[in-house]
Amino acid sequence: MSFKLPDLPYERSDLEPRVSLRTMDFHHGKHHQTYVDNLNKQIAGTKFEGDTLETIVTESEGGIFNNAAQVWNHKFFFDSFSPSGGGHPQDELARAIERDFGSFDKFREEFSRAAVTLFGSGWAWLVKTSKGTLDIIQESNAGNPIRRGFSPVFTIDVWEHAYYLDYQNRRPEYVKALWEIVNWPLVSSRF
Ligand code: MN
Numbered sequence: 001m002s003f004k005l006p007d008l009p010y011e012r013s014d015l016e017p018r019v020s021l022r023t024m025d026f027h028h029g030k031h032h033q034t035y036v037d038n039l040n041k042q043i044a045g046t047k048f049e050g051d052t053l054e055t056i057v058t059e060s061e062g063g064i065f066n067n068a069a070q071v072w073n074h075k076f077f078f079d080s081f082s083p084s085g086g087g088h089p090q091d092e093l094a095r096a097i098e099r100d101f102g103s104f105d106k107f108r109e110e111f112s113r114a115a116v117t118l119f120g121s122g123w124a125w126l127v128k129t130s131k132g133t134l135d136i137i138q139e140s141n142a143g144n145p146i147r148r149g150f151s152p153v154f155t156i157d158v159w160e161h162a163y164y165l166d167y168q169n170r171r172p173e174y175v176k177a178l179w180e181i182v183n184w185p186l187v188s189s190r191f
Contacts, residue, residue, distance in 0.1 A: 069142035082183035
């Protein structure tokens with residue numbers, strides 16, 4: 001069994017103008033596809049062949065880990081947005097954000113700072129800890145919080161390939177635009 005590029009829950013042009021069709025063609029069609037293809041090549045004939053993606057992300061190292069985590073991270077990231085998104089989280093996640101960050105605005109500010117200040121390529125994550133609290137963490141490169149025992153709730157990809165075509169070096173503008181398309185009902189369902 002080999003891994004396949006996951007479908008998006010919207011059309012590639014649907015997130016315009018915040019994320020252009022051109023960016024989505026490269027990001028989903030080229031980058032995400034390449035991680036899938038490389039993962040399939042690299043696990044062939046290894047003990048990871050036939051394992052779930054989560055198992056490979058948790059237990060592998062080196063190139064297999066990098067590609068497996070990037071496959072997982074990108075699906076999680078792309079699924080988090082919707083052309084009708086924006087606004088605020090719901091229900092229990094909304095209450096937990098107020099409890100752990102003070103307010104939604106403070107959370108958004110702190111998460112944006114984590115995304116903007118992450119040096120080089122990587123991911124900013126909102127995670128649920130084993131105690132049920134929320135935390136914001138930065139991961140470099142393909143880093144994935146499930147390896148540290150956290151449950152991911154939301155993420156922003158800050159690799160330059162995620163925003164360079166639309167925003168060039170203006171990462172803060174890209175991060176700001178993404179808040180306007182977050183699919184909060186979906187994100188809240190992960191909490
Ligand atoms: Mn990416």
